Amino acid sequence: MTYRLNLYILNGALKGDHPGEFTFFSGGKTSTIDYIAISRDLIPFAKALKIMPKPESDHFPVLLHLHGFSQEIHLTESYRLPLQLTEGFYKRVKWTLQVNQRITDLLKTERLTSLRTSLISAENANALMETYRNIVQELQSQLSQGNNTERTQLQRQPHQQSQTWFDKECLSAKKALSTVYQSFKFNPTSTTAQDLLLQKRQYKQLLTRKKREAIKNNWERLIEAVKAKDTTTFWRITSNIQSRDQTAVDSQISPASWEVYFQELYRDTYSENAGRYVCPNISMESLPSWPPVTTAEIERLVAQLKPGKAPGEDAIPPEVIKNNLDFWSPILASLFTCIDKYGQIPKDWGMAVIVPIYKRKGRQDDPANYRPISLLNTISKIYTRHLYWKLLDWMEQENILAEEQAGFREGRSTIDQCIVLQHLIEKYTSQRTSSLYAAFIDFRAAFDSISRIKLWEKLGSTSIDKRLLQLIRSLHEGTTLKIRCSSQGHLTRAVETEKGVKQGCTLAPLLFNFYINSMVEHLYNLDYHPPKLAERHLSILLYADDAVLLSRTQVGLKRALRALAKYCSVEQLHLNFQKTKIMEFAKRPKNHTWRLDGHNIEQVSRFKYLGVFFHCTGNRKVHADYVAETAQKSSHAILKFLKTGGGHYIPAALKLFEAKPIAQMMYGAQLGPYPNFAPLEQVQSKFLRSMMQVPRCVSNAILRLETGLVRVEARAWIATLNYWLHLSHSPCGLAPLTLRDEFQSTWNKVVATKIATLGFSQKHLLSMGWDQAKVHIRQRILDTERQSDLACSPVFNISADNRYTITPMAYLTNLEVPNHRKAFTLARCHALPSAVLEGRYRKTPALERLCPCEPGHIETIEHVLLQCMFYRDIRINFITPWLLKHPGRTERYYTSLLLSDSCSAITYSVARFCAAAISIRRTMTDPTGPVARAICYN
Incomplete structure (x- = not known):
């Protein structure tokens, strides 16, 4: 071939490989089987050839040096805007064990220990703040240095050694x-x-x-x-993709354009002075003092800090605090006490780093098509959490927020608002001629739009602790942001923010809820024809900035919309007319024309409200199909990872399936049973079948028993009944009113029927307490499901001594070799390649599914394990030693012993036997037949 193609083999003929070295080593033998052959025209350019030592592999790489040979390569130049007008640099530190150890060692140095002592014993606020800045600077220097060092070392490492597991x-x-x-x-x-x-x-x-x-x-x-x-x-x-930045580096947006966009977004036009609101001079010394912040409170606040979150401009990740709590607790206690007392906020706390993430829709050169992610300094987030609990306690004790607002409030959830809406839909559409009109409102940049001036005015007119108000004001004074405009971390110049609550701040949701709280009172008017829930008129439902206006008539909803527009004009809020939608819920809804302030508003037949799809006829099939589709995508991703980078580790795949796809299917299940659970059950059965690698003839009941799962419908009933218990025991919000309303919804009726079917009474369940009732309901439903699945399972018919559990079978964890696990699974499911399996597909009568070993023997699982002559040799090696320990027993007993998975050693031997048997049986099977296709399924 080399002669025909005019090629020349270089091995052994060049400097560095003379005489030729071996390129292969295995089993104690060496050989030269890896060659480099080049055109004879290129021989003058070949200067050296070297066999690279790689003893961990059987084959050694062959390296060829060419000198004086070049080829012109044309590359398309990617256009990149020059990064001008940038100021500063932001690069997140990758937190590793090495970085953690380096920071721990730094905090133990004499320099940091001295600074810590100085801060704790500081006599005035200025000295304390200066010491705090010195500590932060020391950390920043070490973190930035460590990041650069690690990146340089990583670049020098070969591919294998760059893996995190290569220690x-x-x-x-x-x-x-x-x-x-x-x-x-x-x-x-x-x-x-x-x-x-x-x-x-x-x-x-x-x-x-x-x-x-x-x-x-x-x-x-x-x-x-x-x-x-x-x-x-x-x-x-x-998806097995590397982490990469999705920021403005690919958007061709210049730093100057980013600055102009955010300047316009955060410019406050509330007053003619356009800008700054000078807070009244309030002497902190004249206000009632707060008790000093204790280290115990700091520990509670830090425990609420989530690890793995990106830090702000200070580059201090949460792990620096959480992993060195003994060092930080007295520092933060002294710092927070000083701030509480004097109201002096560190200057860098007002700076936010904005990371724009493309929304994947619209033009990439338009800043409005990017979602701004705000990164704040870690220590500032701990302090705002300190104020958050004080603000929340005041709001709850004084009942500041209206019941219509459920966003970010304890004891309330998105499902609460959905159950209220569903109840009202059914209530006012139960008659053929009645309707319920709903306007789903979308505010444009709601959190960024509110006027801080009006916010302080509203808070100042209440009974709020004036020290708390002054501290919240101070946190919002002189705030700025810098936009990260490249993946290298370049930042724009600082942009002042004059309005809006601080995105990413713990206080933001509470402050926003308070700001729009007056919306409920403004829209309370019987002329808007609001629906009633247990004698309470509801014109609006709120979950933070997600609002839905409700009316029994078309005229009433139009009046409510005009009132909302007037309210938004006064309160500096802006409606997004393109995303605002209107629905008429009715047996036979009609299309209407809707206009507001010269803008058309679209009427739709379905809408996703707080993650739940609602249809204009009240049909829940729309939401069932939606969650089934999203769960299917997640399950496919898990299966892909399982078979590629997941090492076929089934126990973890099952946990992840319950945490992701099952959770997706369960969202909204509390609103009652779906008309058809088949699409959701298919998601689970397809996942289990593909993961276990079993043919379609294996029933779903067997797969559920093997993996410890139950039907999706059973989970939905558990979620529904638990939610009923929640409403019955919790007085918070509007959702419990659905139980006390004069109208009995279908949800109430099916819950009562299900409770009776399970053998309980509502009165008895409520008397035993919430937690105990949940345990009883769950156990009763699971027992019923297990008994139903057991009736369909041949596994447990042959394994009389095996006790079923709600956890996966042990062999799924103990058998680490995928082929062994698959073979044992097929044996337990009576799906080994055999005449019996083939007969299921060819519809051969059961008595004619004979083994080819000798006439008259049906090729059952007992025959394969105990009798078939084709597997005699491997049976002697793997199975016979276990059978000899139990002489004189029946075939049924032996089969149960071998397949019950009660002993890991027996299971391992049987799995090896079954894997070998499959290989032998494959040689006797038509490769194009149904059994072969079943064996190769997935």
Whole structure:
């Protein structure tokens, strides 16, 4: 071939490889099987060839040096705007164990210990603030230095060593392997060959263990990301893509354009002075003092701080505080006490770093199509949490917020507002001629639009603690932001923010709720024909800035819309007419024309309100299809990760499936049963079938028993009845009024029927207490589901001694080799490749599904395990030793013993037997037949 293609083999003919070295080593034998062949025209440019030592692999890389040869390569230049007018630099520190140790060591140095002592004992506010700034600067210097060092070291490392699991133990083992390889290379004897084989085997076992641990860590990261509702991390890991910035670096928006956009967004036009509101001089000394902040309170506040969050401009991540609480507790207690007393806020707390994230719709050169993510300094967030609890206690004790507002309030949820809306829809559409009109309002940049001047005026007119008010004002004075305009971390110049609550601040939701609280009173007017819920008229439902106006008539809703527009004009709020939608809920809804302030408002047939889809006829099928579709996408992502980077680790996949797709399907399930659960059940059954790699003939009941799961419908009923208990025991909000309303909804009726079906009475459940009632309901439903599934399972028919549980079977965890786990699963499910399995597809009569070993024997699982002559040799190795320990028993007993998964050693032996049996049986199976396709399913 080389002669025909005019190629020349370079091995052994160039400097560096003369005479030729071997390129392959395995089983103590060496060979040269990896070559480099080039055109004879290129021989003059070939200067050297070298076999690169890579003892951890059977094949060694071959490196060729070419000199004097070049080829012109045309690359399309990507246009990049020059980064002008940038000021500052922001780069998030990647938190690692090394960085954590370096920070811990820094905090123990004499310099930091001295600063800590000086701050705690400071006699005046100025000295304390100066010491605090010095501590922050010391940390910033160390963090930035560590980030650069790690990045440089990472760039120098080869691919394998750059993996997070490749630690010092792996590096040491690799060096030892290299040493043994060099000994073998210079003295290739049988002894050195055996030493090399042993060292390589140990090295590969170490890497396998490290990789497996890393895979489990990735699963744990996924589960934690789902629990923290971090969808970005979930999709990044499951899609196996590297973390990358999605900021303005790809948007071709100049820093100057960003500055102009945010200047317009945060300019306050409330007063003719356009700008600054000078707070009345309030002497903090004249106000009632607060008790000093204790270290115990600091520990509680820090415990509420979520790890893994990006820091602000100070670059101090939450882990610096959380992992060194003994160092920080007295510092923060003294700092917060000083701020509470004098009202002096550190200047850098007013700075926010904005990271624009493209919304994936609209033009990329328009700043309005980016979602601004605000990053605030970590210590400032701890302090605002300190004020948050004081503000929340005052609001709840004084009943400041209207019951119509459920956003960010304890004991209330999005489902509360949805159940109220659903109840009213059914109540006012139960008759053929009646309707309920709803306007789903969208405010444009709601949190960024409110006037701080009006906010202080409103708060000042209440009974709020004036010290608390002054501190909140101080946190909002002189606030600025810088926009991160490149993935390298370049920042724009500072832009002043004159209005809006601070995005990302803990206080923002409470302050916004208070600001629009007067909206409820403004819209309370019987002329708007509001619906009634337990004698209470409801013109509006609020969840933070998500508002829905309600009216029994078209005229009433138009009046309410005009009143809302007038309110927004006064309160500096802006309606988004494109996203605001109107629905008429009725048996036969009609289309109407809606206009407000010269803008058309669209009437729609369905709308997603607080994550739940509502249809104009009240049909819940729309939401069921939506959650099934979203859950299907998540389950596909989990399966993809399971089969690629997840190491086929089934226990973690099951946990993640419950945490993500199941949770998605359960959202909104509290509103009552769906008309058809089939789409949701299919999501679960398809996931389990693909994960377990079993054919379609295996029933869903068996898969649920093997994995410890139950039907989605059963979960939905548990969620519904638990929510009924919540409404019955909780007096908070409007949702409990649905139980006391004169109209009995379908939801109330089906809940009462289900409780009676389970053998309970409502009175008895309510008398036993919330927690105990939840346990009883859950256990009763799970027992019913298990008994139903057991009736469909041949596994437990042959395994009489096996007790079912609500956890996955042990073999799914203990059998780490995927082929062994799959083979054992097929055996337990009676789905091993056999005439019985083939007969299911070909519809062969049961008595004619004979084994090819000898006439008259049906190829059942008992026959395969105990009798078939084709598997005699492997049976002697793997199964017979266990059977000899229990002589004189029946075939049914032996089959139960082997498949019950009651002993991990027996399970392992049977799994190896079944895997070998499948390989043998495959040679007797038509590769195009139904059994072969079933075996290769997924």
